[in-house]
Amino acid sequence: MKDLVRLKTSLTEEMEQILNDQIKIEGNSSAKYLAMASWCAEKGFENATAFFMAQADEERGHMLKIFNYVVERGGKAMSPEVTNVRHEYDSLRELCETALEQEISVSNSINRIVEAARKTNDYATDNFMQWFVSEQIEEEAIARRIVELFDIIGEDGVGLFTIDKQIGKVRGAYEGGAE
Numbered sequence: 001m002k003d004l005v006r007l008k009t010s011l012t013e014e015m016e017q018i019l020n021d022q023i024k025i026e027g028n029s030s031a032k033y034l035a036m037a038s039w040c041a042e043k044g045f046e047n048a049t050a051f052f053m054a055q056a057d058e059e060r061g062h063m064l065k066i067f068n069y070v071v072e073r074g075g076k077a078m079s080p081e082v083t084n085v086r087h088e089y090d091s092l093r094e095l096c097e098t099a100l101e102q103e104i105s106v107s108n109s110i111n112r113i114v115e116a117a118r119k120t121n122d123y124a125t126d127n128f129m130q131w132f133v134s135e136q137i138e139e140e141a142i143a144r145r146i147v148e149l150f151d152i153i154g155e156d157g158v159g160l161f162t163i164d165k166q167i168g169k170v171r172g173a174y175e176g177g178a179e
């Protein structure tokens with residue numbers, strides 16, 4: 001039966017697993033960002049809340065994009081189990097630093113998929129993943145910019161209020177929109 005199912009897809013078992021692992025990573029990212037949005041809302045950071053809500057949506061979009069790709073290739077896409085979502089942070093700065101680490105880790109994982117695709121001559125997956133390679137440049141840049149705001153503005157006095165305000169503008173600036 002398994003061999004028969006395999007005939008439906010040109011994805012190798014190994015690549016199907018790697019892509020399902022990435023589906024899980026993106027699903028986890030979405031849940032993490034949603035929890036970050038909740039933390040920000042609780043602390044009264046309105047713009048950061050909206051930012052991380054939007055980020056959670058984007059990650060779900062990434063998850064679905066890979067999910068659909070696996071389905072389209074005739075593979076078996078797995079709906080991921082998301083557990084151990086962190087809801088507590090010591091500060092907005094720590095939360096934003098965690099978001100940046102998350103993005104760097106996702107970039108590394110995307111690179112590993114491209115590497116695996118090239119090693120197995122899976123040009124379709126290589127080509128498909130290039131969108132994610134570009135996306136990660138932007139995602140990392142946005143997260144890095146947000147972390148920089150803490151040093152540029154400083155957290156004393158109205159600093160955190162100003163940082164929150166600026167977080168609301170970062171995405172627009174990187175996506176070519178108005179401030």
Ligand code: FEO
Nearest residue numbers: 026059062106139
């Ligand atoms: Fe889908 Fe931000 O990585």
